[in-house]
Amino acid sequence: MPGGGSRGPAAGDGRLRLARLALVLLGWVSASAPSSSLPSSASPEAPFLGSAQPPLSDRCPAACECSEAARTVKCVNRDLTEVPADLPPYVRNLFLTGNRLAVLPAGAFARRPPLAELAALNLSGNLLQDVRAGAFEHLPGLRQLDLSHNPLVNLSLLAFSGSNASAPDPSPLAELILNHIVPPGDQRQNRSFEGMVAAALRSGHALRGLQRLELASNHFLYLPRDLLTQLPSLRHLDLHNNSLVSLTYVSFRNLTHLESLHLEDNALKVLHNGTLAEWQGLARVRVFLDNNPWVCDCHMVDMVAWLKETELVQDKARLTCAFPEKMRNRGLLDLNSSDLDCDPILPPSLQTSYVFLGIVLALIGAIFLLVLYLNRKGIKKWMHNIRDACRDHMEGYHYRYEINADPRLTNLSSNSDV
Numbered sequence: 147m148p149g150g151g152s153r154g155p156a157a158g159d160g161r162l163r164l165a166r167l168a169l170v171l172l173g174w175v176s177a178s179a180p181s182s183s184l185p186s187s188a189s190p191e192a193p194f195l196g197s198a199q200p201p202l203s204d205r206c207p208a209a210c211e212c213s214e215a216a217r218t219v220k221c222v223n224r225d226l227t228e229v230p231a232d233l234p235p236y237v238r239n240l241f242l243t244g245n246r247l248a249v250l251p252a253g254a255f256a257r258r259p260p261l262a263e264l265a266a267l268n269l270s271g272n273l274l275q276d277v278r279a280g281a282f283e284h285l286p287g288l289r290q291l292d293l294s295h296n297p298l299v300n301l302s303l304l305a306f307s308g309s310n311a312s313a314p315d316p317s318p319l320a321e322l323i324l325n326h327i328v329p330p331g332d333q334r335q336n337r338s339f340e341g342m343v344a345a346a347l348r349s350g351h352a353l354r355g356l357q358r359l360e361l362a363s364n365h366f367l368y369l370p371r372d373l374l375t376q377l378p379s380l381r382h383l384d385l386h387n388n389s390l391v392s393l394t395y396v397s398f399r400n401l402t403h404l405e406s407l408h409l410e411d412n413a414l415k416v417l418h419n420g421t422l423a424e425w426q427g428l429a430r431v432r433v434f435l436d437n438n439p440w441v442c443d444c445h446m447v448d449m450v451a452w453l454k455e456t457e458l459v460q461d462k463a464r465l466t467c468a469f470p471e472k473m474r475n476r477g478l479l480d481l482n483s484s485d486l487d488c489d490p491i492l493p494p495s496l497q498t499s500y501v502f503l504g505i506v507l508a509l510i511g512a513i514f515l516l517v518l519y520l521n522r523k524g525i526k527k528w529m530h531n532i533r534d535a536c537r538d539h540m541e542g543y544h545y546r547y548e549i550n551a552d553p554r555l556t557n558l559s560s561n562s563d564v
């Protein structure tokens with residue numbers, strides 16, 4: 147039975163393979179059974195689920211990663227050009243960063259029903275140029291907004307309040323982060339960037355609950371007088387890495403809750419009495435002043451005296467003079483009032499112009515002397531004439547004096563008057 151014998155093992159092999167296949171299939175099914183239940187339980191090992199397998203109960207925009215457990219949606223570096231329409235209603239933290247949004251229109255986050263849970267919105271690095279009136283309306287729980295690293299050419303003065311100018315909504319914002327939002331110079335409109343930002347922060351008193359404001363790295367040359375007047379709850383103000391030269395016209399008096407004020411890396415030269423007195427009047431404030439080009443001349447006397455006394459300036463031991471040259475790198479705290487004078491130490495440009503003026507004056511003087519020398523005969527004659535005239539005059543005067551001095555002649559003249 148060679149035929150049957152040869153057929154027998156072949157058939158047995160086939161059955162064995164089938165059985166193995168069935169076993170493997172069974173094993174795979176049993177092994178994958180617990181893992182297939184993972185998505186619905188939203189385990190901490192797999193918090194973000196791709197759009198490929200959305201949970202049935204929730205939607206997640208195609209370009210985003212959503213975690214209902216963490217109440218977080220991340221749409222990061224996806225070249226999005228607009229805010230996704232189908233954001234899940236549970237979202238509390240929304241990271242929409244590194245895209246190409248360009249424009250944020252009115253009601254960009256308004257949904258039906260509203261995203262009432264949304265508390266932290268990060269829009270940094272989106273090439274945003276235009277933030278329109280009411281861009282953040284219908285977000286009743288929004289506490290923190292980060293718009294940093296966007297070249298904001300047009301920031302509407304109603305960006306943080308409702309789009310209805312006649313009835314601005316109060317904003318729920320507590321933290322507003324606007325670091326590095328200055329557009330490159332050639333994109334700036336024909337108006338002051340500082341003024342535009344100040345107008346948006348004023349926005350009909352909408353930001354009266356704001357506690358933290360960051361405006362670092364914005365090339366601010368000055369602080370608009372009204373930048374801070376409508377922000378009475380401010381606790382933390384960060385203005386480091388700008389180009390502020392002076393604070394003379396800004397009032398801090400009404401910022402009674404202010405706790406920290408960062409002014410490092412600016413162009414401050416000196417602080418005046420008014421500013422120092424206002425800071426001293428704030429209960430809890432800490433001020434940071436490092437890395438400013440302090441000018442150590444007679445105008446610095448009040449500030450140095452104040453620095454030696456005050457507890458407000460955390461980094462006061464690190465403050466040093468930048469000008470004038472002879473004072474460079476000297477610590478402000480080491481200065482005596484005798485060191486602080488206002489010698490007219492001229493900048494080099496002025497020094498050269500003074501040298502030039504001196505040369506011109508010397509030339510004029512030399513020419514004058516030359517003219518005198520060439521004309522010496524005429525001058526001699528002129529001197530004689532003057533001398534003669536003087537002599538005549540003096541003789542006449544002498545004569546009259548003698549008449550007046552003689553009492554008899556005086557009596558005579560007064561009698562003749564009667």
Ligand SMILES: *[C@@H]1O[C@H](CO)[C@@H](O)[C@H](O)[C@H]1NC(C)=O
Pocket residue numbers: 243268269270292323
């Ligand atoms: C917003 O996102 C940027 C980029 O990821 C990050 O650097 C920044 O710290 C975030 N802002 C906040 C307030 O978390």
Ligand SMILES: *[C@@H]1O[C@H](CO)[C@@H](O)[C@H](O)[C@H]1NC(C)=O
Pocket residue numbers: 275276299300
């Ligand atoms: C800014 O707004 C002005 C006037 O509203 C408009 O002409 C300009 O195109 C806008 N610029 C940008 C970059 O959106």
Ligand SMILES: *[C@@H]1O[C@H](CO)[C@@H](O)[C@H](O)[C@H]1NC(C)=O
Pocket residue numbers: 310311312313
């Ligand atoms: C704006 O608010 C005013 C005052 O509440 C209201 O009369 C007006 O209808 C509002 N305008 C719009 C376009 O909603």
Ligand SMILES: *[C@@H]1O[C@H](CO)[C@@H](O)[C@H](O)[C@H]1NC(C)=O
Pocket residue numbers: 336
């Ligand atoms: C821009 O400013 C200049 C001078 O400040 C002014 O003459 C010009 O009319 C302004 N242009 C516009 C479009 O406002």
Ligand SMILES: *[C@@H]1O[C@H](CO)[C@@H](O)[C@H](O)[C@H]1NC(C)=O
Pocket residue numbers: 326328363364365387
């Ligand atoms: C300071 O601000 C400038 C201008 O916005 C920016 O280019 C630079 O990176 C900033 N420097 C630091 C240390 O943040």
Ligand SMILES: *[C@@H]1O[C@H](CO)[C@@H](O)[C@H](O)[C@H]1NC(C)=O
Pocket residue numbers: 375397399400
């Ligand atoms: C400070 O507050 C008082 C009273 O609220 C107000 O009259 C005054 O104009 C405010 N000063 C500034 C500089 O905002």
Ligand SMILES: *[C@@H]1O[C@H](CO)[C@@H](O)[C@H](O)[C@H]1NC(C)=O
Pocket residue numbers: 419448
């Ligand atoms: C600044 O204040 C100090 C102390 O209050 C005072 O002695 C000084 O004269 C003031 N300086 C000016 C310029 O008002």
Ligand SMILES: *[C@@H]1O[C@H](CO)[C@@H](O)[C@H](O)[C@H]1NC(C)=O
Pocket residue numbers: 480481482
């Ligand atoms: C400040 O002046 C006092 C006396 O006028 C002097 O003893 C002291 O050395 C001076 N300090 C400095 C740092 O010049």
